[in-house]
Amino acid sequence: MKILTPIKRVVDPYAKVRPTADGRGIDLSGQKFDINPFDEIALEEAVRIKERDPDTVIIAVSIGPSEGEEQLRKALAMGADRAILVERAEDLDSRAVTAELIAVIADERPDLVLMGKQSTDADRAQVGPMLAARLGWPQATYAAKLTVEAGALVVARETDDGEETLRIPLPAVVTCDLRLNEPRYIALPGIIRARSKPLDRRAPVGAQVAETIVGIAFAPGRTAGKRVTSADELLDALRSVGVLS
Amino acid sequence: MSRLTVLAFEPGEVMVGAEFASAWMAQTGGLADLLLLTGSAPAHGGFAQVREAGLTEVPVADGLAEALAPHLTESTMVASVSSMRAKDVLARLAGVMDVPMVTDVMTVEGPRRFVRPMVAGAVLATVEIAPLPGPLVVTFRPAGFRGESTVPNGPTTPISLEVSSRTQRVSVSERRGGRPDLTQARVVVSGGRPLRDADTFERVVGGLADALGGAAGATRAAVDSGIAANELQVGQTGKIVAPDLYIAAGVSGSTQHMAGIKDSRVIVAINTDADAPIFEVADFGWVTDLFDALPQLQAKLNEGRS
Numbered sequence: 001m002k003i004l005t006p007i008k009r010v011v012d013p014y015a016k017v018r019p020t021a022d023g024r025g026i027d028l029s030g031q032k033f034d035i036n037p038f039d040e041i042a043l044e045e046a047v048r049i050k051e052r053d054p055d056t057v058i059i060a061v062s063i064g065p066s067e068g069e070e071q072l073r074k075a076l077a078m079g080a081d082r083a084i085l086v087e088r089a090e091d092l093d094s095r096a097v098t099a100e101l102i103a104v105i106a107d108e109r110p111d112l113v114l115m116g117k118q119s120t121d122a123d124r125a126q127v128g129p130m131l132a133a134r135l136g137w138p139q140a141t142y143a144a145k146l147t148v149e150a151g152a153l154v155v156a157r158e159t160d161d162g163e164e165t166l167r168i169p170l171p172a173v174v175t176c177d178l179r180l181n182e183p184r185y186i187a188l189p190g191i192i193r194a195r196s197k198p199l200d201r202r203a204p205v206g207a208q209v210a211e212t213i214v215g216i217a218f219a220p221g222r223t224a225g226k227r228v229t230s231a232d233e234l235l236d237a238l239r240s241v242g243v244l245s
Numbered sequence: 246m247s248r249l250t251v252l253a254f255e256p257g258e259v260m261v262g263a264e265f266a267s268a269w270m271a272q273t274g275g276l277a278d279l280l281l282l283t284g285s286a287p288a289h290g291g292f293a294q295v296r297e298a299g300l301t302e303v304p305v306a307d308g309l310a311e312a313l314a315p316h317l318t319e320s321t322m323v324a325s326v327s328s329m330r331a332k333d334v335l336a337r338l339a340g341v342m343d344v345p346m347v348t349d350v351m352t353v354e355g356p357r358r359f360v361r362p363m364v365a366g367a368v369l370a371t372v373e374i375a376p377l378p379g380p381l382v383v384t385f386r387p388a389g390f391r392g393e394s395t396v397p398n399g400p401t402t403p404i405s406l407e408v409s410s411r412t413q414r415v416s417v418s419e420r421r422g423g424r425p426d427l428t429q430a431r432v433v434v435s436g437g438r439p440l441r442d443a444d445t446f447e448r449v450v451g452g453l454a455d456a457l458g459g460a461a462g463a464t465r466a467a468v469d470s471g472i473a474a475n476e477l478q479v480g481q482t483g484k485i486v487a488p489d490l491y492i493a494a495g496v497s498g499s500t501q502h503m504a505g506i507k508d509s510r511v512i513v514a515i516n517t518d519a520d521a522p523i524f525e526v527a528d529f530g531w532v533t534d535l536f537d538a539l540p541q542l543q544a545k546l547n548e549g550r551s
Contacts, residue, residue, distance in 0.1 A: 133340025162418030215371035225528035
């Protein structure tokens with residue numbers, strides 16, 4: 001099986017971010033970057049599939065700035081066989097990312113695209129289903145468990161109410177949720193092996209971006225209110241602010 | 246004239262959709278209609294037209310999005326209240342129609358300009374979408390769009406959706422019993438790891454939630470230790486909630502939990518640790534043992550009702 005794992009370079013999801021001085025973007029100076037955590041879960045799942053079936057080939061692809069090479073090297077160290085960087089320096093929307101991925105998929109012809117449910121910076125959760133639709137492939141989003149069968153996948157996916165299990169024929173797009181697995185730490189041999197694995201650059205198709213960020217502001221903060229000391233005091237306070245009748 | 250189609254998966258989403266529609270109409274002067282997949286629409290909502298698909302259950306996204314697209318070609322915008330299901334289906338719909346999408350809209354600032362959260366809600370982005378052929382697809386956060394409509398709807402017509410999919414739904418977990426949806430509830434009572442086990446969680450947190458007519462939620466730690474079900478997880482990696490009243494019991498207030506609750510109108514923190522970070526965002530803080538506090542609150546609320 002051939003698996004394509006899209007990898008997004010994102011600002012460290014545990015770092016505090018702030019708007020730029022002109023309020024047009026997020027200030028990325030001095031920030032660290034990493035693989036989008038949900039993409040890392042997807043890559044881990046691909047590596048586990050390969051451990052069970054050594055004929056599996058994993059191709060990591062990143063659409064974004066040239067610094068994404070750093071995250072692709074990490075993907076190779078985790079277990080991807082090769083990597084492709086499609087360089088787009090500007091902010092992209094989901095349609096543009098989807099169009100770039102489609103061009104890669106047309107050449108690589110993977111059986112499965114395994115990716116995060118969303119990125120932790122843009123938080124859109126769009127590319128997986130958009131890509132599946134453009135390819136005319138079935139999709140399973142929010143995957144919590146994945147089993148490979150002959151020509152198909154059985155995916156337990158998280159839903160608003162709990163969980164459901166889908167059986168989808170390949171080729172397909174699967175987006176991964178938090179509970180699918182815990183990505184491994186990268187061991188030194190992996191890092192050394194990664195240096196000799198191929199990382200190719202591919203020219204972008206230059207798909208147009210329709211979304212412009214015209215402003216970025218801090219979300220309004222909250223401050224500590226008052227302390228109460230009894231159930232009656234709390235219930236009275238809640239009635240006085242109108243959240244309890 | 247511009248036309249918004251509110252796509253509702255079930256009748257419970259119609260009123261919040263009506264609120265979103267009225268905010269959008271105020272910005273554009275356009276008309277709004279409703280396409281409801283299951284059940285029947287309420288009589289009010291101010292929709293110029295109602296289309297009911299009359300499905301008994303919502304089909305999988307692969308097939309549903311393709312079946313919906315031909316019914317939405319006349320719309321300027323298609324919008325659903327944000328949920329995992331809506332994101333699954335609408336992002337596929339945007340792909341089928343090859344149109345842009347905006348997720349988790351909080352404010353409508355213009356026909357193609359919206360405010361939405363980024364980086365787990367740390368910042369709010371104002372985004373503008375260039376005009377392109379076909380509708381703009383949107384999901385919106387219910388928090389900004391609350392209320393009751395008294396404007397009657399226009400005529401209702403049945404439509405037939407021909408859904409065919411290669412995906413087979415093998416099984417579906419049981420729907421939670423009786424409590425409102427976490428993301429749309431007006432009251433949420435959440436518990437953390439101090440709740441010990443599933444029975445205690447259900448009795449103490451579930452009991453107070455029921456006394457308030459609200460939903461039960463949980464921290465990631467509580468979910469990971471098997472105290473609460475996955476779908477109850479509130480936070481950056483779970484559900485984003487914005488009720489009128491959020492009661493956090495035995496919740497320390499991790500950054501990732503706070504990212505999921507900070508749009509709540511009133512936050513109450515109940516915790517034995519007076520230094521827990523949750524108190525820094527709580528409108529009302531009560532430093533006490535939740536095993537004393539929650540049953541007391543529950544008893545007083547039930548007493549007041551009988």
